[in-house]
Amino acid sequence: MSSLAAFSTPFANSDGRTTAFVSGGADAYANARQVLSRFDLGVARNRRVLLKPNAGRTVPAGLGITTEPQVVAAAIDAFVEAGADVSVGDSPIVGVKELQALESTGIADVARARNCRVLYMDKRRYVEVPLPEGRAIHSLRVCPDVFEHDLVVSIPVMKTHMHTRVSLAVKNMKGCLWRRSKVDLHMLPAVPGYGDKSLDVAIADMSAVLRPHLSLIDGTVGMQGLGPSAGTQKPLGAVVASADAFAADAVACALMGIAAEEVPHLRLGAEWGYGIIDLERIDVTPEDWQQRASPFERAPTSLAIEFAGVDVRDDKSCSACQSTLLLYLRRFGEKLVADFGNGSPVVVAIGKGHAEVPRGTICIGNCLLEHRARGVFVPGCPPVGSAIERTIDAARAGVPSPAYAEEIETDDEEDEEAV
Numbered sequence: 001m002s003s004l005a006a007f008s009t010p011f012a013n014s015d016g017r018t019t020a021f022v023s024g025g026a027d028a029y030a031n032a033r034q035v036l037s038r039f040d041l042g043v044a045r046n047r048r049v050l051l052k053p054n055a056g057r058t059v060p061a062g063l064g065i066t067t068e069p070q071v072v073a074a075a076i077d078a079f080v081e082a083g084a085d086v087s088v089g090d091s092p093i094v095g096v097k098e099l100q101a102l103e104s105t106g107i108a109d110v111a112r113a114r115n116c117r118v119l120y121m122d123k124r125r126y127v128e129v130p131l132p133e134g135r136a137i138h139s140l141r142v143c144p145d146v147f148e149h150d151l152v153v154s155i156p157v158m159k160t161h162m163h164t165r166v167s168l169a170v171k172n173m174k175g176c177l178w179r180r181s182k183v184d185l186h187m188l189p190a191v192p193g194y195g196d197k198s199l200d201v202a203i204a205d206m207s208a209v210l211r212p213h214l215s216l217i218d219g220t221v222g223m224q225g226l227g228p229s230a231g232t233q234k235p236l237g238a239v240v241a242s243a244d245a246f247a248a249d250a251v252a253c254a255l256m257g258i259a260a261e262e263v264p265h266l267r268l269g270a271e272w273g274y275g276i277i278d279l280e281r282i283d284v285t286p287e288d289w290q291q292r293a294s295p296f297e298r299a300p301t302s303l304a305i306e307f308a309g310v311d312v313r314d315d316k317s318c319s320a321c322q323s324t325l326l327l328y329l330r331r332f333g334e335k336l337v338a339d340f341g342n343g344s345p346v347v348v349a350i351g352k353g354h355a356e357v358p359r360g361t362i363c364i365g366n367c368l369l370e371h372r373a374r375g376v377f378v379p380g381c382p383p384v385g386s387a388i389e390r391t392i393d394a395a396r397a398g399v400p401s402p403a404y405a406e407e408i409e410t411d412d413e414e415d416e417e418a419v
């Protein structure tokens with residue numbers, strides 16, 4: 001990805017038309033191969049190709065949280081057959097270590113079975129990329145692997161998202177941001193002149209320099225409702241591809257029953273000229289592609305985490321802490337209430353906006369570090385669910401909470417500075 005600012009993709013039509021392709025059926029591998037066969041992958045011959053699936057969380061395949069491994073397998077095979085040098089990589093969400101997520105989803109297995117490199121993209125120090133025209137952000141810390149490949153293919157899973165409405169090919173590129181710099185995008189102040197959330201403006205900004213050359217959206221089993229990780233599975237059996245990530249997202253949105261114009265980061269990016277979301281300007285094949293549409297249940301735009309016996313105080317948290325807490329409460333909430341309730345609600349706090357919390361509060365995440373002495377403190381950014389359970393178990397046994405904010409492991413002193 002040598003010249004990101006002057007973006008062009010060899011997969012685009014020479015006549016300037018924006019095209020997208022949809023395939024469907026029970027076989028995810030066959031669906032992906034079919035849409036990829038519509039592109040001249042020969043342009044990737046002797047070039048380094050980075051396949052960027054959504055493999056940010058340590059979960060098994062098939063939950064709609066991470067990309068279906070067979071879709072990645074199809075992309076590997078198609079590009080290898082075209083003579084490309086192929087790698088598969090991701091930078092997982094904060095709290096997931098190294099290749100854990102790529103391993104747990106089965107993507108690492110399909111890659112290794114094809115002698116394809118598997119990259120933990122956070123391993124080395126970031127490359128700082130300026131964004132001179134950025135509205136919400138003015139530079140990005142990008143994983144270096146992105147710049148060591150000639151072509152990048154975004155391979156997300158089709159999901160609704162509680163903060164960004166959908167998470168598709170454009171937003172999947174946020175997984176190229178280095179380590180905790182991903183979280184920074186959730187913590188920005190409001191952007192003057194924009195009514196949209198700063199996160200949405202920042203993702204659109206990001207597209208100025210992190211646009212994939214090809215997008216392959218996996219709708220084998222998507223996620224609806226409380227995405228990106230706490231929703232329900234939505235089997236759709238479809239795959240979408242386009243050289244324009246915005247066009248791919250617009251077509252995927254239509255299949256999900258959502259207008260791309262309703263998605264702020266897509267609307268803004270299209271307004272700024274980073275891609276096309278107007279379906280009237282996209283040639284989609286086959287003609288009857290909309291017959292594959294099946295509306296996804298939308299994500300709530302504001303999330304009130306409710307659990308009987310628990311008083312959740314959320315002030316300026318990010319989706320990572322919200323979904324971690326939600327999943328924790330689903331699994332262990334009753335036990336928490338039984339052990340800590342004492343007849344009144346258990347107070348749990350997440351987010352960076354708390355000036356104070358009541359005594360006895362369970363403080364989840366590094367943002368609550370300064371309140372750790374008020375009750376039980378669970379370090380992490382975000383803490384993984386098992387860390388919450390472990391810390392609370394220890395508190396039950398009378399062990400004091402950690403007195404530090406858990407940091408990501410770093411490889412050397414230089415990286416420590418960069419965090």
Ligand code: SF4
Pocket residue numbers: 183186316317318320321350351352364365366367368380381382383
């Ligand atoms: S601790 Fe949670 S709310 Fe705070 S920055 Fe980390 S993920 Fe976001």
